[in-house]
Amino acid sequence: MLLKGILFDLDGVITDTADYHLKAWQHLANSCHLTIDATLAPQLKGVSRIDAFKLILAHNHSRDRFSQTQIKQLCDDKNDYYKSLIRNMTQDNILPGIPEFLISCQKHKIKMAITSASFNAPQLLNSIGLTHYFDHIVDPATLVRGKPDPDIFLKGAHALGLLPSECIGIEDALAGIRAINAAGSYSVGIGDQHTLSEAKLVLPTTAALSLTLFT
Numbered sequence: 001m002l003l004k005g006i007l008f009d010l011d012g013v014i015t016d017t018a019d020y021h022l023k024a025w026q027h028l029a030n031s032c033h034l035t036i037d038a039t040l041a042p043q044l045k046g047v048s049r050i051d052a053f054k055l056i057l058a059h060n061h062s063r064d065r066f067s068q069t070q071i072k073q074l075c076d077d078k079n080d081y082y083k084s085l086i087r088n089m090t091q092d093n094i095l096p097g098i099p100e101f102l103i104s105c106q107k108h109k110i111k112m113a114i115t116s117a118s119f120n121a122p123q124l125l126n127s128i129g130l131t132h133y134f135d136h137i138v139d140p141a142t143l144v145r146g147k148p149d150p151d152i153f154l155k156g157a158h159a160l161g162l163l164p165s166e167c168i169g170i171e172d173a174l175a176g177i178r179a180i181n182a183a184g185s186y187s188v189g190i191g192d193q194h195t196l197s198e199a200k201l202v203l204p205t206t207a208a209l210s211l212t213l214f215t
């Protein structure tokens with residue numbers, strides 16, 4: 001494959017915010033007497049806010065406990081808490097090796113897009129000073145379906161003017177790896193080999209990212 005573009009997840013790939021999302025879900029779950037155990041926690045990664053909350057409700061056999069209006073309010077509450085956690089984000093929250101990797105990609109004229117389910121992505125990227133590296137940020141509001149559906153990666157490749165097969169996607173969540181594979185891009189997982197075994201390549205941390213792996 002001649003690599004022309006990279007589709008980046010944000011939370012857990014560029015920044016250390018995956019744990020902040022979980023912390024905010026835990027906070028909400030506690031207030032509603034719902035539990036999030038070690039099996040459920042990784043399943044919340046990568047999926048949209050509303051889909052994550054529906055997973056929490058299903059896991060607690062509470063699918064019908066709240067009305068649509070209440071679900072919307074509770075998701076807003078989770079987001080308010082999450083935003084309070086990321087209010088003081090700085091460049092210190094960028095994961096290891098990411099700045100060097102972005103600089104190297106830019107030098108080699110590789111196009112880059114953010115393919116994150118998060119509505120907070122533009123603001124977060126601004127806070128950590130990385131916005132200028134990216135040619136496009138896919139707006140999650142435009143998605144028909146969230147990860148693991150390929151929609152977000154198809155839109156990311158299209159926005160870069162590339163075929164999905166000319167891009168790699170980088171993800172820390174299984175839902176994201178499945179979405180990349182379904183889009184027809186080369187999937188790179190960051191994290192645990194066992195959890196992300198469906199990825200074409202798994203790296204233990206972002207510090208191992210290097211263009212030499214893909215060229």
Ligand code: BG6
Nearest residue numbers: 011021045046048049117118119
């Ligand atoms: C993903 C996170 O990047 O964004 C998920 O991995 C989160 O945990 C999703 O649910 C949506 O984010 P937000 O910020 O719009 O609630």
Ligand code: MG
Nearest residue numbers: 009011012172
């Ligand atoms: Mg992620």
